[in-house]
Amino acid sequence: MTEQTAAAPLSSLSPAELETFLETQRTAYADLQAHGLKLDLTRGKPSVEQLDLSNELLELPKGHKDSGGVDVRNYGGLSGLTELREMFANLLWVETEQVIAGGNSSLTMMHDCLVQLFLHGGPDSPRPWSKEETVKFICPVPGYDRHFTMLGNYGIEMIPVPMNEDGPDIAAVRELVTDPAVKGIWIVPTYANPSGAVCSQEVATELASMETAAPDFRIFWDNAYAFHHLTEDEAKSVDIITLASGSGHPNRPLMFASTSKITFAGAGVAFLAASKANVDWYLANQQFASIGPDKVNQLRHVQFFGSADGVREHMRKHRDILAPKFAAVDAALESALAGREVATWSKPSGGYFVNLDVLDGTASRVVELAKGAGIALTPAGASFPHGNDPRDRNIRLAPSFPVLAEVETAMAGVATCVLLAAAEKLSGAQG
């Protein structure tokens, strides 16, 4: 994806030229180390400036009743506050009765669903998944490490398929779902973690309508970045629930979202959206596993946003803070790596990550070098099941948390590490 410039591809250099280049990068790296940096690009955390956008929440709610007169301070209401469900039903293009407003973590709602599928099975399961000999999941890669850790933790066999620019490789998926042991797929459909890919209407339609050998095949549709646009060209998340319902598989998708990267990352509200049968199934178990969600925090969010448009408006403020950081990542990589043919990277129009693919076999070395220069990166391979990137080339960059100047400094450093690792590799030099 990098544009051509005056710089020559590293692979085209003569041995002598490569030796000189390697020395130059070693010097650059020594300089980098001398700066004594301490920068962190590991996780998709909102910055302080972003968190400040929601500080009004610290003084809410005004009063303690919702518009229906519910005293939010007391027990009751497993589904969450109606007003908040209505607001996010609108934003997620679903019906209010299909939405549950939960606690502060959509990851917890995903885990709840997986645990229930294991211990009870879903509405269409012949038996609990724990009673199956093998359970397999399709894992588009690169993907979100915690999804994979959760699957691995429950002994689920993970089958990687490529995550393309329009979603998971649907031909590969179609073939895999002929195996009745394949029970699900995990997808971040909008501005995927880490590639930034957006699942297209066409791919989603196939996912929703394809025949699967497992009658209880589940799409874990983790719409974590549904509203997290980086440009004015705002991607509209596909309405997978209606698609699935229209193709006779209403219970196939489980959609998740949260305000973790809208308001406060630790103190937001999470949402589950699904068919009525799935909603009832989820609530049946929550009945003895929870006293219900924190409705005070939900009312706080209702008052803070005011409306679905309030959420959209709020997200534009995030965009104004985030877009320059993503531009800085691209500029730093472009400036140092263009023409060298040792790396490609995504230019996402939303989400929290840049996906950097370096020369095969050098990702671990790049992360190691960066660490040695005080720049923390997500471990190489983290975006693959069991942390195993077979080509050792993938690095996830998370530029949201540091301030802009730090992103610039860190990314110039990362580019140096990419070049040094590539020169080492090509010249056969020891790291």
Place this chain on the structure above:
Amino acid sequence: MTEQTAAAPLSSLSPAELETFLETQRTAYADLQAHGLKLDLTRGKPSVEQLDLSNELLELPKGHKDSGGVDVRNYGGLSGLTELREMFANLLWVETEQVIAGGNSSLTMMHDCLVQLFLHGGPDSPRPWSKEETVKFICPVPGYDRHFTMLGNYGIEMIPVPMNEDGPDIAAVRELVTDPAVKGIWIVPTYANPSGAVCSQEVATELASMETAAPDFRIFWDNAYAFHHLTEDEAKSVDIITLASGSGHPNRPLMFASTSKITFAGAGVAFLAASKANVDWYLANQQFASIGPDKVNQLRHVQFFGSADGVREHMRKHRDILAPKFAAVDAALESALAGREVATWSKPSGGYFVNLDVLDGTASRVVELAKGAGIALTPAGASFPHGNDPRDRNIRLAPSFPVLAEVETAMAGVATCVLLAAAEKLSGAQG
């Protein structure tokens, strides 16, 4: 427990006297119905007046950092805020490193533990509980219905033992734990739901030290009412964790508590306290199952309470509101039932419930009659596994939510229902 008065035991009346008595009660009941009441004694919910005690929380926290400089608005910190853990470690008589401050529901933390034991097993488990042929739990009765529902939901066989005034019948427990399939016991140790019993140091010592056939036997120590005193004679919860550690079974107890009935019932903070091995075990799974607890709400609680003594002081305000309601329950039952020998009831010194035992075989009828008069009671048998009270005599009364005058009205009505049902039963009349 009722005192003797002029009223004669119902069983001592002649058939003619009993017929007259029955007619009197029928008339009283008709009067009751004519009042068109709509009162609810079903659940242990705090009253509006109690919730108002914590309204300052609606304007907290001031700022967004804890005393260690942690920005509570962002991700991170699975164990919860240190200050809050310290505060509740003090209150629960344990070490800070033994405490996790979690989300808004201790029931969820109990469920998390049970699910982990099922899917992974605990630190001392030879295998996950789901791989055992049978899993049994000892259930002191009467007990908390949601505990039983949770166990039943996972197919755990429940073995009732009597809940005595000093805790579960320890002789019965000792015999049961010789069965390796018996994996645990659920206890509300302080002001038990619903009997109000307080587990004694002696009983707790035996529970902590007894030999169990299962190496991973667990005491689910649900200390929901640890600080919920109704008199100045404040029961001190037994330190089961130190007892168990001292007897060589450090991982046996899992202690739970929450501020649900201290601050806001839906928006409090829950706690798990246990051995370091159990704490690590719990956190290992939370790592991919949660983004961490709501630290903003935890900071809110830190600032609201100020200190452990702040919690104790706050609980005295609850006591001042609750104690008159419990006195009203006792007075109403005493006034109508004394000497009739058709009911006994607890006079708890803490907690949220009064345990009412009526004439064998009449509890369901009493609840039905009450419903017919607009007084909602917890279903008869709810305090037993599978809702099955073999003597059909147990009714749980929850007087916290209604205002005092309503408690008086409702309980006078309940007493009428108790007498009518007893008279029907003794006279062989149809209901």
